[in-house]
Amino acid sequence: MTLIAEYGTILLVLACLFGFFMAWGVGANDVANAMGTSVGSRALTIKQAILIAMVFEFLGAYLAGGSVTQTIRSGIVDPSMISPEQMIFGMLASLLAAGTWLLLASIRGWPVSTTHTIIGAVIGFAAVGVSVDSVKWLGVVPIVSSWVISPFLAGSIAFMIFLSVHKLILDTDDPFANAKRYIPMYMFAVGFIIALMTLTKGLKHVGLHFTDLQSFGLSVLSGLLVTVLGVLLMSRIKDEPSGKSHLHGVERVFAILMIFTACAMAFAHGSNDVANAVGPLAAIVGVLQSGTIHAQSTVPGWVLLVGAVGIVVGLATYGYRVIATIGRHITELTPSRGFAAELAAASTVVAASGIGLPVSTTHTLVGAILGVGMARGIAALNLKVIGTIFTSWVVTLPAGAILSIIYFFIFQGIFG
């Protein structure tokens, strides 16, 4: 307890700084993966993508990031088995470990996933630094399985969405007319699904409580809102008479739809990845405030705010460049494909955020794109990327753990 009394403020400031820096990293590097498909398919300009990302990453992180943050804070390790000092050291170590690994991997060009690093780091310091029993292994199992399930789930959903697009719109006698007829349905789906996932599970941390019926009603409302807005934007697109441009007219209608799925992607990404930065911070705050962590206590709103702001700053200072780079490389996606992949990925990630499962947005989106590819939607896909995903699981987890353990013992040595 003396440690907290003596160094409490410094530790809090340190934790906030590290957390902010981690959030900055997420905004600088990770958001590009979520927004890259929208820019690459020319549905959004880079400026539009950044604007949407800033607004919706913030909203996603602040409104819906609480569950996943809670998981990282107290869902992986058992607070009752760890002393307050150890918790503080461990969480600081985790943050540092993740930051170090991100830096190292970025320089060396290795695959990097913030989610996997943080989880590995937290498990690492708890299992080795404290005791193997301090880890809620039963809680870890669903998290790890979600890493495998989310790409598959997103892939299957994307497959089905694209198949429906092909049947209802692309493979018909008048694609343009059918596009104008059916795309409003998809617009409704975007608004409805994202709202439903968020409202039924995620908004407790902002102090909003809805009954299931209210959530359903509000979701329908947001679906309708999106549809009305979308139809308004769609009405400005005229069909071109010549045969070849007929398709491009269809794709331009899909591009409108992609505006909404881009918002959904940004929201989903923010809701899931903010926890990578501020989950440990939330744990430290909890310990400093009460001397221990009560698993039931909700994540303080300002912690999520730190994360949300950090992401936006990261986006504004560096992320826009990365989005531009990735957008330049992704040229094979047309809006009809991009939309299917984004809607599938966003739904999966938002659902995971609602349940409190930290997943890798990047892997989920890759899974979704592969799903579209399976439906013959994309000319050529490099399957070696699947190997990269496996490598991330196998290498990043231990890397995060090892680094975290090292930092943990360093902290213990200095302050303990």
Added chain:
Amino acid sequence: MPNNPFVNLFGRSPVGPIQRHMTKAHECTTQLVPFIDALMAEDWVEAERIQQRISSLEREADQMKKDIRVNLPNSLFLSVPRSDLLELLSVQDKVANRAKDIAGLMLGRKMKIHPDVQPAFRRFVERSVEAATQALRAMDELSELMETSFAGREVKLVEKLIDELEHIEHDTDEMQIKLRAELYKREAVLPPVDVMFTYQIIEWIGDVADRAERVGNRLGILMAR
């Protein structure tokens, strides 16, 4: 960004390169018309210049073909069967090869066409080249086919193009028969070796149209799958 999965996820689609290869092969055949003109005018210098051009174009097409083959590893997941694309490429390349053969042989033998049949001969070459042009038109639709995911509408469009291609090739068959008949009438008074090679050339020019039609067929098979 070497470690970003999205940079590596989208492989290079072979469709664009295959279309460009067809354009190159077609260019080889279009040179045959000015070549024939130069030959019939007995302008050997100009004929040689064009023959060299056809040769170098065919070499470029070969290089493109090799590049495409190298860039189709098995780890690349394609939306159309790999073997179909490679077959298509082979057949396209054969069109260019024939054009080169024709120019080489005719120049080498300083082949003379009897003035009476020169118009028909020229028309025959033109029609064969038109077949290659029609095949190119069909191949240009391949990227649209991919984009619409082989939607029925686009498929019907390409089928019409292929039908037209078959009609053109049939025309060249009939022209070929007529030219052979003309040669048969005169062959007794012409040097026999020259006659044999003239028959060869008539067959080869017909081949250009044949092979162009085969490109259309291959495209049709691709759509059927």
